[in-house]
Amino acid sequence: MAAGLRTAYAADLTAIPPGTSVSICGWVNRIRQHGEHLVFVDVRDHTGIVQCVLAKRDDLRPEYVVQVSGEVFPRPEGTENPQIPTGSVEIRDGIVTVLSEAEPIPFSLDDRVEVEEATRLRHRYLDLRRERMQRNLRLRAQINSAIRAAMEEQGFVEIETPLLWTPTPEGAREFYVPSRTQPGSFYSLPQSPQIAKQLLMVAGFDRYYQIARCLRDEDLRSDRQFEFTQLDVEASFVGQADVHRFISNAMARVIANVFDGRTVDIGTISWREAMGRYGSDKPDRRFGHPLVDVTGVFAKTEVRALSAPHVAALLDPEPTSLSRARLDQLVERARALGAKGLLWVKVAQDGEGYSISSPVSKLLDRSEVEQLLEQTGAGDGDVILLVADEWEKAVTTLGQIRLERGRHLADPKELDLFWVVDFPLFEGLDEAGKPISAHHPFTMPNEEDLDLLETDPLSVRSQSYDLVLNGWELGSGSIRIHRADIQRRIFSTLGIDEETANSRFGFLLEAFRYGAPPHGGFAIGIDRLAALLAGETNIREIIAYPKTQSGIDLMTQAPKQLDAATLAPLGLTVRPVQRG
RNA sequence: GGACCUGUGGUGCAGCUCGGAGUGCACGCCGGCCUGUCAAGCCGGAGGUCGCGGGUUCAAAUCCCGUCAGGUCCGCCA
Structure with a gap:
C-alpha cells in the first residue's frame, strides 16, 4: 500500500489510466542524457523501475533518493521496452525532488x-x-x-x-x-x-x-x-x-x-538405503548414478586393494571428462576423504563384448569383470569407480565423489524432497567404548529394537528422521523418550551415571517426573x-x-x-x- | 587444526608458466557533444601501496618464504 510521499509503486503504473497523477519514490537507477532537452531518469523501487522523461536536468546522479510527481502515459509507439515489466509506460515532465544525494557507490x-x-x-x-x-x-x-x-x-x-x-x-x-x-x-x-x-x-x-x-x-x-x-x-x-x-x-x-x-511429493527412504545407494544421509538424488554394492563380485579377488568388507561401485556421470590426470586426482581425492584409495575401470566395446583398462586389469579374472559390468550396467565408454573399505567409509567416500562428479548435472528446478528414517540411535563408540548419541540422548529408540540396547546398541534404530531437499539436510527431529525406565537404560548405555545426568539435565528429568x-x-x-x-x-x-x-x-x-x-x-x- | 582456489585504479578481468618502465580490456567516475533512449551513443580526461612483509636478482605484479583477507572443502556441526 503506497502512502506518505508516495502514491504508487513502479509496478503499479502499467495498471493506471493514462494521465493519472502519481508520486513515486525511490533511487535513481540510471540516467540517459540526450543533450539539453531530453533526459531519461530511471527511478527504482523494490517493485521495479519507472522511466521518467524530463526536459532538462543535470543535477541528478545514480543512487540519489528522489520523489517524482507527474503524470503516467503510455510510451510513444515504437519506444516501448519489452525487456522490463514497466516498459510500456513512463512519467512525463514530472517534478523530481531530490530527497537525498549520494556519492558514487563502490560497486555496480x-x-x-x-x-x-x-x-x-x-x-x-x-x-x-x-x-x-x-x-x-x-x-x-x-x-x-x-x-x-x-x-x-x-x-x-x-x-x-x-x-x-x-x-x-x-x-x-x-x-x-x-x-x-x-x-x-x-x-x-x-x-x-x-x-x-x-x-x-x-x-x-x-x-x-x-x-x-x-x-x-x-x-x-x-x-x-x-x-x-x-x-x-x-x-x-x-x-x-x-x-x-x-x-x-x-x-x-x-x-x-x-x-x-x-x-510436491514427499517420499521416504531409510537411512541404510540412503547410505547404500548414495553414500550420504542427505543424498542428492536428482542426477541418478546410485552406488552399486559389488562386494560379492570381489569376494575371492586377488586384488588386495579390493579385498575389504565392502566394495562400492559408481558409474562416473561424465566419463568422457576423465583424463588419466583427472583419474589420478580422483584417487587422491578418495584418500583425502579417508579411504585407502580408489580404483577405476575403463570400459570399451570390443567386438561382441567389452574390454577394460585399469591399473589392476591384469589381476581381474574374466568372471569378475563380467559380473562387475553386469551389476553396474556399464557399457562402452563408461568408467567404473570402486572404493573398497569398511561399509560406511566405502559408501561415504564414493558418495562424496559421486556428488562432486555429478552435482552440476542436477536439474536446478527439480525439488527432490523426502524423509530419511530409521537412523541408528548411536553413531559409533567414544574412546571409552561407549556409544555416542546420533541425535540427542532423549531420542526414542525404535520399540522393536529395545531389546538390543544392552546387547547390540549400534544396531538399534531410532525414531528420528531427517528431511532432505536437493541434497541438503533441511531439518531433523525425533520422538522423545517420556518414560523414565527407557531414559535410564539409554543413560546407562551411554555411560552417563545418575549424578551426571542430573547435573546436565536435572531440570528436564525433574519435570518428567511430574507427568510428561x-x-x-x-x-x-x-x-x-x-x-x-x-x-x-x-x-x-x-x-x-x-x-x-x-x-x-x-x-x-x-x-x-x-x-x-x-x-x-x-x-x-x-x-x-x-x-x- | 588441515587441503585447495583467489587477491592487479572505484568495480570486473587480462598480464604471472618463460622476471625487463604500472602495460591492456570492459564497466564506473569527471568534462564535452548529442531531442526517444533504456546496461543509450560518440569524443576527451582523471584515477594504481599489483593485499602486506621478507628473500633471490642488475631488475619482481611475475620466482621463493611468511603473513593477512575472501571463498570451497575436510575435521567440527548431540
Missing part, C-alpha cells in the same frame, strides 16, 4: 555484474538494494508467512523461548554470555530450543512452534552460519507419522506459496530452505547480514575487543592474544 548494483562477496558484505546495505537480494529476502519473508499460516491452521501455538539459556555440555559448541549481575557466571545462547520446547510439552502446550534463532559456535560453511533460524516444532500425544504430516503440510504450503500452486506426555518434534532450517527455493547455493545470499567463514562481520568489523573498564563489571579480564 546490476545483477548481471558479479562483485566479489567481500566487497558486497562490506557495504551490505548497498548490496541489499540489488534486485536479487530484494527478491531473496522477500522470498524468505514469504516462507515465514506461509509457515506461520500452516502451523496455526494445524493448531500450533507460537511461544518464544529464552536466548539467554543455560550451558549444556552435550552437542555443538555454545556461545557464552557473561553475567553482570552474577559476575563470573555465564549464560549460553541456545544451539536450539530443544529442552525448552520439551518442557512446554510437560506444561501442556501440546502443539508448539516457533521461528527460532539458534546459535552454534562451530566452523562456518556455505550452508552454516553461527546463527541460523529454525522452524521449531513439538507436539504431544503424537507419533512419527503425525510429526511428518505436520511438517509435510507446512512444506507443501510453503512450496505452493512460493511457486504459485506447485505441488508422549511427545516428539522437528526443526527445519529456514536459511537452507530459503536458499534452495531462491536457487542460491549458499545461505549468505538469503541472510541480510551474514558473517564470513572466519566469523567476521565485514560491515561492522565485529567481533571487537573491549577495554578493561567494560569487562571489569562482568568479572572478566582478557589475556593478551598472540596472533601470527
Whole structure:
C-alpha cells in the first residue's frame, strides 16, 4: 500500500489510466542524457523501475533518493521496452525532488555484474538494494508467512523461548554470555530450543512452534552460519507419522506459496538405503548414478586393494571428462576423504563384448569383470569407480565423489524432497567404548529394537528422521523418550551415571517426573530452505547480514575487543592474544 | 587444526608458466557533444601501496618464504 510521499509503486503504473497523477519514490537507477532537452531518469523501487522523461536536468546522479510527481502515459509507439515489466509506460515532465544525494557507490548494483562477496558484505546495505537480494529476502519473508499460516491452521501455538539459556555440555559448541549481575557466571545462547520446547510439552502446550534463532559456535560453511533460524516444532500425544504430516503440510504450503500452486511429493527412504545407494544421509538424488554394492563380485579377488568388507561401485556421470590426470586426482581425492584409495575401470566395446583398462586389469579374472559390468550396467565408454573399505567409509567416500562428479548435472528446478528414517540411535563408540548419541540422548529408540540396547546398541534404530531437499539436510527431529525406565537404560548405555545426568539435565528429568506426555518434534532450517527455493547455493545470499567463514562481520568489523573498564563489571579480564 | 582456489585504479578481468618502465580490456567516475533512449551513443580526461612483509636478482605484479583477507572443502556441526 503506497502512502506518505508516495502514491504508487513502479509496478503499479502499467495498471493506471493514462494521465493519472502519481508520486513515486525511490533511487535513481540510471540516467540517459540526450543533450539539453531530453533526459531519461530511471527511478527504482523494490517493485521495479519507472522511466521518467524530463526536459532538462543535470543535477541528478545514480543512487540519489528522489520523489517524482507527474503524470503516467503510455510510451510513444515504437519506444516501448519489452525487456522490463514497466516498459510500456513512463512519467512525463514530472517534478523530481531530490530527497537525498549520494556519492558514487563502490560497486555496480546490476545483477548481471558479479562483485566479489567481500566487497558486497562490506557495504551490505548497498548490496541489499540489488534486485536479487530484494527478491531473496522477500522470498524468505514469504516462507515465514506461509509457515506461520500452516502451523496455526494445524493448531500450533507460537511461544518464544529464552536466548539467554543455560550451558549444556552435550552437542555443538555454545556461545557464552557473561553475567553482570552474577559476575563470573555465564549464560549460553541456545544451539536450539530443544529442552525448552520439551518442557512446554510437560506444561501442556501440546502443539508448539516457533521461528527460532539458534546459535552454534562451530566452523562456518556455505550452508552454516553461527546463527541460523529454525522452524521449531513439538507436539504431544503424537507419533512419527503425525510429526511428518505436520511438517509435510507446512512444506507443501510453503512450496505452493512460493511457486504459485506447485505441488510436491514427499517420499521416504531409510537411512541404510540412503547410505547404500548414495553414500550420504542427505543424498542428492536428482542426477541418478546410485552406488552399486559389488562386494560379492570381489569376494575371492586377488586384488588386495579390493579385498575389504565392502566394495562400492559408481558409474562416473561424465566419463568422457576423465583424463588419466583427472583419474589420478580422483584417487587422491578418495584418500583425502579417508579411504585407502580408489580404483577405476575403463570400459570399451570390443567386438561382441567389452574390454577394460585399469591399473589392476591384469589381476581381474574374466568372471569378475563380467559380473562387475553386469551389476553396474556399464557399457562402452563408461568408467567404473570402486572404493573398497569398511561399509560406511566405502559408501561415504564414493558418495562424496559421486556428488562432486555429478552435482552440476542436477536439474536446478527439480525439488527432490523426502524423509530419511530409521537412523541408528548411536553413531559409533567414544574412546571409552561407549556409544555416542546420533541425535540427542532423549531420542526414542525404535520399540522393536529395545531389546538390543544392552546387547547390540549400534544396531538399534531410532525414531528420528531427517528431511532432505536437493541434497541438503533441511531439518531433523525425533520422538522423545517420556518414560523414565527407557531414559535410564539409554543413560546407562551411554555411560552417563545418575549424578551426571542430573547435573546436565536435572531440570528436564525433574519435570518428567511430574507427568510428561508422549511427545516428539522437528526443526527445519529456514536459511537452507530459503536458499534452495531462491536457487542460491549458499545461505549468505538469503541472510541480510551474514558473517564470513572466519566469523567476521565485514560491515561492522565485529567481533571487537573491549577495554578493561567494560569487562571489569562482568568479572572478566582478557589475556593478551598472540596472533601470527 | 588441515587441503585447495583467489587477491592487479572505484568495480570486473587480462598480464604471472618463460622476471625487463604500472602495460591492456570492459564497466564506473569527471568534462564535452548529442531531442526517444533504456546496461543509450560518440569524443576527451582523471584515477594504481599489483593485499602486506621478507628473500633471490642488475631488475619482481611475475620466482621463493611468511603473513593477512575472501571463498570451497575436510575435521567440527548431540
